[in-house]
Amino acid sequence: MSTTEPVLPKITVLPTLQKRHAALASAQSQRALLARVPTARTFEAALHGAGLLPLKPTGIEIFQVNVGRKCNQTCRHCHVDAGPDRTEMMPDAVVDRCLEIIEGTSIPTVDITGGAPELHRRWREIVVRARAAGKHVMDRCNLTITLLPNYAYLPEFFAEHGVHVVASLPHYRQKGTDTQRGDGVFEQSVAALKRLNALGYGRPGSGLVLDLVTNPVGTFLPGDQRGLEAEWKRQMARLHGVEFNALYTITNMPISRFLEFLDETGALEAYLERLVTAFNPAAAAGVMCRNTLSVGWDGTLYDCDFNQMLDLPVGGGAPRTVFDFDLAALERRDIVLGPHCFGCTAGAGSSCGGATAG
Amino acid sequence: MFRPGADHERTSALTHSRTPGQGRIHTHAPHYYDAADLPRFGEIGKDAPELAEKFFAWYNAVFAEGALTAREKSLIALAVAHAVQCPYCIDAYSSDCLQKGADAEQMTEAVHVAAAIRGGASLVHGIQMRNHAERLGM
Numbered sequence: 327m328s329t330t331e332p333v334l335p336k337i338t339v340l341p342t343l344q345k346r347h348a349a350l351a352s353a354q355s356q357r358a359l360l361a362r363v364p365t366a367r368t369f370e371a372a373l374h375g376a377g378l379l380p381l382k383p384t385g386i387e388i389f390q391v392n393v394g395r396k397c398n399q400t401c402r403h404c405h406v407d408a409g410p411d412r413t414e415m416m417p418d419a420v421v422d423r424c425l426e427i428i429e430g431t432s433i434p435t436v437d438i439t440g441g442a443p444e445l446h447r448r449w450r451e452i453v454v455r456a457r458a459a460g461k462h463v464m465d466r467c468n469l470t471i472t473l474l475p476n477y478a479y480l481p482e483f484f485a486e487h488g489v490h491v492v493a494s495l496p497h498y499r500q501k502g503t504d505t506q507r508g509d510g511v512f513e514q515s516v517a518a519l520k521r522l523n524a525l526g527y528g529r530p531g532s533g534l535v536l537d538l539v540t541n542p543v544g545t546f547l548p549g550d551q552r553g554l555e556a557e558w559k560r561q562m563a564r565l566h567g568v569e570f571n572a573l574y575t576i577t578n579m580p581i582s583r584f585l586e587f588l589d590e591t592g593a594l595e596a597y598l599e600r601l602v603t604a605f606n607p608a609a610a611a612g613v614m615c616r617n618t619l620s621v622g623w624d625g626t627l628y629d630c631d632f633n634q635m636l637d638l639p640v641g642g643g644a645p646r647t648v649f650d651f652d653l654a655a656l657e658r659r660d661i662v663l664g665p666h667c668f669g670c671t672a673g674a675g676s677s678c679g680g681a682t683a684g
Numbered sequence: 685m686f687r688p689g690a691d692h693e694r695t696s697a698l699t700h701s702r703t704p705g706q707g708r709i710h711t712h713a714p715h716y717y718d719a720a721d722l723p724r725f726g727e728i729g730k731d732a733p734e735l736a737e738k739f740f741a742w743y744n745a746v747f748a749e750g751a752l753t754a755r756e757k758s759l760i761a762l763a764v765a766h767a768v769q770c771p772y773c774i775d776a777y778s779s780d781c782l783q784k785g786a787d788a789e790q791m792t793e794a795v796h797v798a799a800a801i802r803g804g805a806s807l808v809h810g811i812q813m814r815n816h817a818e819r820l821g822m
Contacts, residue, residue: 497785497787499787499789501787501788501789502787540785542782542783543782543787544782546779546782546783547783548783549754549755549783549784549785550754550784553749553753553754553755553784553785554784554785556753557753557755557785558785
């Protein structure tokens with residue numbers, strides 16, 4: 327960065343649940359809390375009513391690799407409980423095995439997440455080898471990472487390798503974004519988006535895809551994705567001169583830090599009731615666990631990143647780690663369910679790719 | 685959207701503020717407003733179902749995306765809710781505005797629009813006051 331650029335505010339970070347030794351730092355205590363909340367019906371009953379039980383994969387199209395929980399931000403809704411004080415990072419043996427799977431199967435998309443996945447020392451290698459294997463590579467980028475001195479190379483690297491950048495920005499105005507993601511995040515995020523735009527990201531015809539993700543800043547459900555995208559595009563251009571391709575709406579999941587927020591504010595029961603009431607069979611049919619496989623930092627396999635954080639590995643006799651990976655067996659598995667799954671089926675649905683219905 | 689069976693907060697200061705003894709005076713309705721009544725909006729159809737059906741069909745059409753976006757309509761509704769001082773509408777459209785992507789600053793500006801019109805409506809009548817006073821004066 328040149329010295330003529332404005333000085334951006336520092337990001338405020340907080341200790342993670344793990345660092346605070348909070349009760350909800352453990353997946354077991356989170357599952358126990360969720361199980362205690364009375365709901366009108368179980369998720370299994372809702373799926374049964376929709377004719378979707380047992381929930382089966384439609385085919386694994388996305389290999390989502392969570393390379394670690396370290397992050398330079400501590401967003402208040404984070405289901406990973408990621409932060410600077412987390413140390414879990416994918417060891418070499420797991421990275422090597424993931425790369426073998428990426429290179430040795432026909433799964434078309436590799437989705438790299440974290441934490442801030444770019445903090446993993448082999449993140450670049452994963453991108454390069456996945457791209458060389460002809461994969462579509464998505465990186466779930468928090469934007470601010472690209473402004474850290476050691477990571478300023480990222481925008482050019484993304485562009486050079488045609489990485490599909492998926493970046494969180496809960497709101498096009500500062501207050502909402504900083505409330506959820508930490509003071510200072512908004513200004514840094516806009517600066518990062520401008521750098522990506524300057525390289526062609528989000529611009530028509532460039533082939534460089536920049537998608538944004540918005541989570542509600544509160545205990546309400548996301549609105550209509552198409553309507554919000556139009557508004558986000560208009561406002562991002564008007565207020566900040568920023569362009570992007572698509573907006574994904576994602577429902578806040580009652581897991582980790584958002585679960586703690588709900589519990590501490592006494593809003594947990596009402597929030598779960600809201601999710602249960604808004605169950606949408608069409609959204610349920612399109613849930614991401616049907617076409618995604620999630621890999622934890624230690625190589626354990628999960629149906630999704632949410633089950634990963636609740637320590638609910640794949641079930642139904644399917645191989646449990648990358649070391650005994652068996653695509654055919656995994657595509658036959660029954661997907662593991664829980665009350666948190668209502669977060670993906672409420673309203674228009676929610677997934678790492680946004681709404682799943684309508 | 686403010687509609688029958690809509691998902692709205694069911695607990696609030698209103699529902700938790702009853703004090704012992706109130707029931708002795710108001711045996712049937714201890715409060716004029718109760719947040720628990722909001723999800724019962726559909727019950728306006730009792731005794732007049734055809735009229736209610738027409739109302740809700742029209743109501744939903746009004747708030748559909750059109751020349752104005754659904755978000756813009758929600759912000760207008762929030763402002764009007766304050767102008768007509770309807771606590772149910774304020775709850776409903778505060779939720780709806782947030783869900784449609786508005787933030788607290790935008791919603792506060794909408795409330796100021798309502799307040800400005802209400803204040804301006806009072807003040808512009810000052811001209812009528814002046815006209816009348818001038819007719820009576822010397």
